[in-house]
Amino acid sequence: MKSAMTILEMATRDKTEMARRIGCQSPWPQGGTMETVAVDSAVYFAPRSFRVAVNDMGNDLFLPPAGEAPWRGFIERFFGTFAHQMFNYFNGRTWGSVAAKGDYDSEANAAAVADQVAECIIRWAVDGYHNTPHSG
Structure with a gap:
């Protein structure tokens, strides 16, 4: 529950200072008010x-029905x-x-801890995704 509330708060705030602390080159000003909060189940x-x-x-x-991926088209594509x-x-x-995973042992092959992955996700989103032209 705490994570959901933290995400809700972060969605409304400029996150540039956080991005700079982990080495992002670009600002992260996305934030503000919303009309609809869409979440999964x-x-x-x-x-x-x-x-x-x-x-x-x-x-x-907005809570789409569980198991109905087409109702979450944007996030599924993301x-x-x-x-x-x-x-x-x-x-x-x-x-x-x-089916795609097959017999691959994800746990045995894990090579990063959660904090490292979180920093990589932020750096990719801020310096990569946000600076790449796309229809969204």
């Missing part, structure tokens, strides 16, 4: 306190871009499906 978005926080911000909460452009450089991937 993960358990950390279910508590009443999260729903109240979204409501208190004056936002609508995950594909993310996997192709950033996670191709890491061992220990879990792939996009059980």
